Amino acid sequence: MKSLxxxxxxxxxxxxxxxxxxxxxxxxxxxxxxxxxxxLQSAGGYPRVFSTHNPASEVPIPAGMDLxxxxxxxxxxxxxxxxxxxxPGGGDIDPAMYGREPHPQTHGVNRRRDRFEMNLxxxxxERDLPVLAVCxxxxxxxxxxxxxxxxxxxxDAGLLDHYRDRPRAEHAxxxxxxxxxxxxxxFETNGMxxxxxxxxxxxxxxxxxxxxxxxxxxxxxxxxxxxxxxxVGVQWHPEVMAPVEARQLKxxxxxxEAARAYAxxxxxxxxxx
Numbered sequence: 001m002k003s004l005x006x007x008x009x010x011x012x013x014x015x016x017x018x019x020x021x022x023x024x025x026x027x028x029x030x031x032x033x034x035x036x037x038x039x040l041q042s043a044g045g046y047p048r049v050f051s052t053h054n055p056a057s058e059v060p061i062p063a064g065m066d067l068x069x070x071x072x073x074x075x076x077x078x079x080x081x082x083x084x085x086x087x088p089g090g091g092d093i094d095p096a097m098y099g100r101e102p103h104p105q106t107h108g109v110n111r112r113r114d115r116f117e118m119n120l121x122x123x124x125x126e127r128d129l130p131v132l133a134v135c136x137x138x139x140x141x142x143x144x145x146x147x148x149x150x151x152x153x154x155x156d157a158g159l160l161d162h163y164r165d166r167p168r169a170e171h172a173x174x175x176x177x178x179x180x181x182x183x184x185x186x187f188e189t190n191g192m193x194x195x196x197x198x199x200x201x202x203x204x205x206x207x208x209x210x211x212x213x214x215x216x217x218x219x220x221x222x223x224x225x226x227x228x229x230x231x232v233g234v235q236w237h238p239e240v241m242a243p244v245e246a247r248q249l250k251x252x253x254x255x256x257e258a259a260r261a262y263a264x265x266x267x268x269x270x271x272x273x
Contacts, residue, residue: 016046016260016263017046017081017082017083017259017263018046018047018048018066018081018082018083019040019045019046019047019048019082019083019084019085019086019255019256019259020048020050020078020079020082020084020085020086020120021033021036021037021040021047021048021049021050021085021086021088022049022050022051022078022086022087022088022113022116022117022120023049023050023051023053023067023069023088024088024089024090025051025053025090025091025108025110025113029053029054029055029056029059030051030053030054030055030056030059030069031055031056031059032049032055032059032061032062032065032067033049033088034062034065035167035237035239035240035242036086036088036134036239037049037062037065038239038242038243039238039239039242039243039249039252040086040252040255040256042242042243042249042252043249043252043253043255043256044253044256045084045252045255045256045259046066047066047086048066048067048068048078048082049065049066049067049068050067050068050069050071050078051067051068051069051070051071052070052071052072052073052112052113052115052116053069053070053112053113054069054070055067055069071116073112073113073115073116073119074115074116074119075116076119076120076123078120079120079123079124079127079129082124082129083129083130083259083260083262083263084129084130084131084132084255084256084258084259084262085120085121085124085129085130085131085132086131086132086133086134086137086255087117087121087131087132087133087134087136087137087140087141088134088135088136088137088239089134089135089136089137089167089197089198089237090108090110090113090135090136091107091108091109091110091113091136092106092107092108092109092136092151092200093109093114093136093139093140093143093149094109094111094114095149095151097114097118097143098143098147098148098149099148100148100149100151102151103151103152104152105151105152105154105199106151106152106200114140117137117140118140118143118144121133121140121141121144122144125144125225125228125231128228128229128262129259129262130229130230130231130255130258130259130262131225131228131230131231131232132232132233132234132251132252132255133231133232133233133234134233134234134237134238134239135167135197135198135234135235135236135237136198137233138202138222138223138233138234138235139200139201139202141209141223141225141231141233142202142205142206142209142223142233145206145208145209145225146206146207146208147202147203147204147205147206147209148202148203148204149200149201149202149203150200150201150202150203151200152199152200153198153199153200153201153219154199158217159217159218159219160172160173160196160215160216160217160219161196162196162197162198162199162201162215162219162235163196163197163198163199164195164196164197165197166197167195167197167237167239167240168195168197168240169195169240169241169243169244169245170195171193171194171195172193172194172195172196172236173193173194173196173215173216173217174191174192174193174194174215174216175191175192175193175194175213175214175215175221175222175236176190176191176213176214176216177189177190177191177192177212177213177222178190178211178212178213181210181212181224182212182224182230182232183212183213183222183224183232183234184212186232186250186251186254187247187250187251188247188250189247192247194221194236194238194241194248195236195237195240195241196215196235196236196237197236197237198235201219201220201235202220202223205220205223207226208225208226208227209223209224209225209226209233210223210224210225210226211223212224213234219235220235221234221235221236222234222235229258229262230254230255230258230262232251232255234251238251238252239252
């Protein structure tokens with residue numbers, strides 16, 4: 001397991017530090033990740049949203065949302081004082097990041113967001129920050145760790161329809177969860193129904209990731225990092241289901257617990273250095 005890098009611990013960090021969330025993007029403008037913010041708040045966390053884009057004028061920013069927009073994609077300041085990172089869903093990752101040509105169905109690519117999230121994720125992993133990676137976020141986790149993506153699952157007629165019109169708070173298929181995995185302990189089950197909204201998936205999986213959840217058709221739906229304290233990726237959208245299904249809120253509660261534990265370890269080690 002990766003050791004904690006206390007050289008990157010800011011002096012103003014506290015156990016109540018923030019969990020950084022990157023924003024969504026639509027038509028080149030920022031869209032607030034409201035469902036993720038609400039899920040983290042319900043779990044007792046303090047979310048702060050960071051974006052390389054500016055908000056779309058027609059999209060209201062919810063009152064009380066802590067938002068910093070228009071950042072340079074190389075800016076790592078969102079991690080100053082952070083005790084966790086959440087990478088949300090969104091458009092497809094540029095296939096050039098994993099050495100592939102774009103598939104005709106690859107869409108919604110935003111290289112500025114790709115670069116921003118890649119930089120934040122690399123820095124977070126270096127610091128052993130807790131990371132929750134959702135849908136596109138799980139794909140970014142795999143790419144940053146050297147894996148590749150299947151750019152259009154529907155090319156295989158034998159697979160389920162994973163690409164619903166939008167993330168909904170309704171079950172689309174079930175997942176089997178590996179017994180005795182971190183994910184099994186989070187959800188307190190070895191299988192459960194989930195929603196679905198992704199047309200891509202993991203292809204070559206980084207050896208740094210452990211396979212821990214699968215759909216009925218064998219598509220990989222959940223991963224954990226082998227060398228870090230708490231890094232979890234899910235392909236479904238628990239943030240949408242959390243308001244109506246308590247089990248899906250658990251992953252946000254565990255992220256908050258892991259983030260506070262990280263802060264405690266970092267502060268203790270920094271004090272003893």
